[in-house]
Amino acid sequence: MKALQYRTIGSAPELVDIPMPSPGPGEVLLRVTAAGVCHSDSFIMGLPEDQYVYGLPLTLGHEGAGTVEALGAGVTGLDIGDAVLVYGPWGCGRCYPCSKGEENYCENAAARGIKPPGLGAPGAMAEYLLVDDARHLVPLEDLDPVVSVPLTDAGLTPYHAIKKSLPKLVPGSTAVVIGVGGLGHVAVQILRAITSCTVIAVDAAADKLAHARDVGAHHTVPSGPDAAEQIRTLTGGRGADAVFDFVGIAPTTELGSRTIAVGGDVVIVGVGPGTVAVGFFSTPWESSARAPYWGSRSELIEVIELARSGRITVDVERFSLEQGPEAYRRLHDGTLRGRAVIVP
Structure with missing residues (x-):
């Protein structure tokens, strides 16, 4: 064969x-x-x-x-x-x-x-x-x-990641999806299907941001030095209740750390080498970071x-x-x- x-x-x-x-x-x-x-x-x-x-x-x-x-x-x-x-x-x-x-x-x-x-x-x-x-x-x-x-x-992995954060994705909450390629564009749809949160999609490519809007993202933000400030503005300054990072490299994990709200989740799904520092002086109170698998x-x-x-x-x-x-x-x-x- x-x-x-x-x-x-x-x-x-x-x-x-x-x-x-x-x-x-x-x-x-x-x-x-x-x-x-x-x-x-x-x-x-x-x-x-x-x-x-x-x-x-x-x-x-x-x-x-x-x-x-x-x-x-x-x-x-x-x-x-x-x-x-x-x-x-x-x-x-x-x-x-x-x-x-x-x-x-x-x-x-x-x-x-x-x-x-x-x-x-x-x-x-x-x-x-x-x-x-x-x-x-x-x-x-x-x-x-x-x-x-x-x-x-591409469906199961983001679903598993999102499901673990469902208690935080209540009405009025915000989720950020970083990287809207093969897994990320499905993550946007899952968030819209099983939660009532506002979805912000982040990517470096304009065509992928357009795709994210097509599949249901409420807002799109180009990745770059202004991304964190734009996310903070869109969330009224409080940050995101969950950030799902489908890239996992240092700039994206840093973006997740800078934009997470008090009590929020930073979820690293991408297989890049990026990490998130969690500690008394490095992340908001009660926030957490995890790396789910499949x-x-x-x-x-x-x-x-x-x-x-x-x-x-x-x-x-x-x-x-x-x-x-x-x-x-x-x-x-x-x-x-x-x-x-x-x-x-």
Whole structure:
């Protein structure tokens, strides 16, 4: 079968032919219908050799959708041809976080060598994908897999981040979204769908700010030296009740620190190296900073229901497997509108 793989440190991904997998006991083989392209992929492909821990060759793609092609021994509850989305952060299934569906925080995954598809295990940018357990599949039913596959990360990750701050996003509150690309433009929609807060979007690109307004942002602010003052003005001087940073580099984390209100949350979602200093003299009273990771299985179901009701949508650009390297170039250059999706 054809697969898009990262094969050499520092090189672009390559389209190759590899053997088609077959499901063992408890496993499910999917015929892939869509796979999402993510900044996390670019991040790991940009790591130097001494920091790269994901194995080579690596079939990319931690956002996956497909139809059930074959079932391993003992698998029940699925039929051949079922349309599904893949829940990506695989865990052991037995520890306390996993028992709550929070496999993104599994206590045993690292020690047991359990890795997500596309981030250690073979991913979805191939004609077929082997899934380790049926519990990692969520019914897609009649939703379009191409526009739905980003929900497994670009939808789930901001949803999880926002949901933890819901007690602070009450009527009259303000949320700031920094970076309105693949995840950020979905975050704006989620905030509008499940809260009554005012949403301020921040980005360096004028076209992304226009996109943010199109998907529901109340205000947009160009990133730069005046951004903090503009946010303070828009909030009547008090600052934001929650700042969701989808970039995570030093200038954006500093902006979050400077604009958070008393009791507010600074939430770093982006994989950049920025940090937030929290202390008696560095942040407002009762404010906090956290760095969430992905989301739970139950939250993915909730995200799918938001999409099914039409309250959130993901803007996508389609690419074939052969066009996969081009999709990553476009991602790196920042010329994508929304999310790139590979369609085998």
